[in-house]
Amino acid sequence: MRILGIDPGSRITGYGIIEKQGNRLRHIDNGAIFTRSDDDLAARLKIIYDGLSRVIIDYAPQAVAVEQIFVAKNALSALKLGHARGTALLAGVNAGLPVFEYSALQVKSAVVGYGRASKAQVQQMVRTLVSLPEIAQEDASDALAVAICHAHSAGLNHRLEQALAKQGR
Amino acid sequence: MRILGIDPGSRITGYGIIEKQGNRLRHIDNGAIFTRSDDDLAARLKIIYDGLSRVIIDYAPQAVAVEQIFVAKNALSALKLGHARGTALLAGVNAGLPVFEYSALQVKSAVVGYGRASKAQVQQMVRTLVSLPEIAQEDASDALAVAICHAHSAGLNHRLEQALAKQGR
Numbered sequence: 001m002r003i004l005g006i007d008p009g010s011r012i013t014g015y016g017i018i019e020k021q022g023n024r025l026r027h028i029d030n031g032a033i034f035t036r037s038d039d040d041l042a043a044r045l046k047i048i049y050d051g052l053s054r055v056i057i058d059y060a061p062q063a064v065a066v067e068q069i070f071v072a073k074n075a076l077s078a079l080k081l082g083h084a085r086g087t088a089l090l091a092g093v094n095a096g097l098p099v100f101e102y103s104a105l106q107v108k109s110a111v112v113g114y115g116r117a118s119k120a121q122v123q124q125m126v127r128t129l130v131s132l133p134e135i136a137q138e139d140a141s142d143a144l145a146v147a148i149c150h151a152h153s154a155g156l157n158h159r160l161e162q163a164l165a166k167q168g169r
Numbered sequence: 170m171r172i173l174g175i176d177p178g179s180r181i182t183g184y185g186i187i188e189k190q191g192n193r194l195r196h197i198d199n200g201a202i203f204t205r206s207d208d209d210l211a212a213r214l215k216i217i218y219d220g221l222s223r224v225i226i227d228y229a230p231q232a233v234a235v236e237q238i239f240v241a242k243n244a245l246s247a248l249k250l251g252h253a254r255g256t257a258l259l260a261g262v263n264a265g266l267p268v269f270e271y272s273a274l275q276v277k278s279a280v281v282g283y284g285r286a287s288k289a290q291v292q293q294m295v296r297t298l299v300s301l302p303e304i305a306q307e308d309a310s311d312a313l314a315v316a317i318c319h320a321h322s323a324g325l326n327h328r329l330e331q332a333l334a335k336q337g338r
Contacts, residue, residue: 042259069248072247072248073244075241075246076247078247079241082250086251086253086259090218093211093214094215099209
């Protein structure tokens with residue numbers, strides 16, 4: 001199963017593609033989409049949307065995972081983040097892909113095994129889990145983290161379904 | 170010139186289409202797109218996006234106008250609004266239309282001639298300006314208001330350009 005993780009932001013949107021083969025995770029690609037602050041908002045959202053749509057066409061993921069946000073520094077930054085995040089969700093759903101949302105707690109627990117892990121710990125574990133030669137760009141690393149979280153959850157769900165099916169026999 | 174005004178919201182997104190013929194405004198249509206709170210966020214954004222895209226196809230506006238937001242009650246409502254607002258901007262820009270943003274002050278000034286006008290005053294003036302038999306649904310009325318604001322601004326810009334062109338002669 002190929003998973004696209006996205007870390008949306010109005011300035012930088014990170015993305016990471018991994019492939020889950022049995023219990024192994026393989027890194028496919030990661031990167032970031034940059035927007036220029038002197039462009040107007042609609043133009044910036046189009047850059048994010050088109051960039052993510054291009055990534056989806058190029059790498060054909062079967063699922064999209066985005067971190068769920070509950071809090072933001074303030075209402076203005078929440079509004080900006082909301083625009084970018086809505087764009088990321090739309091790029092997934094408009095490509096006909098299932099879109100999954102995970103809380104920061106779920107992502108950290110899945111990657112480090114500890115919900116209050118530091119940013120540096122998460123980045124280091126992401127690097128290790130998908131065998132990167134070095135830590136990825138910050139937003140791309142966060143995108144890989146949520147993709148890894150989905151890979152684990154999808155695996156757990158699959159095992160849970162198998163267990164329930166056995167019980168049903 | 171045909172203008173689509175949008176008042177985005179995660180629950181209800183209002184839209185209004187008007188046509189500016191010389192100094193006259195003609196009402197074409199207005200309405201609202203409703204989403205169900207039990208749908209997940211990506212699905213709701215797709216309903217808004219598809220609904221607005223359908224309106225754009227049906228009425229072929231030449232410009233889109235959306236109210237600019239600077240504040241929100243709190244970070245969570247700002248985040249929700251941001252998702253819906255980003256979706257509205259994308260529906261416009263993905264259809265190849267120019268998207269304009271106006272502040273609440275600009276909208277109220279354009280519609281009522283007074284930046285601190287009440288919601289009821291704005292609704293009543295919208296009804297009068299585009300000759301509606303009764304006040305439109307709240308979000309549709311707000312959408313018509315921002316469309317009217319763009320119609321006025323576009324008229325002013327046009328006259329300004331003409332005046333500058335004359336000076337240049």
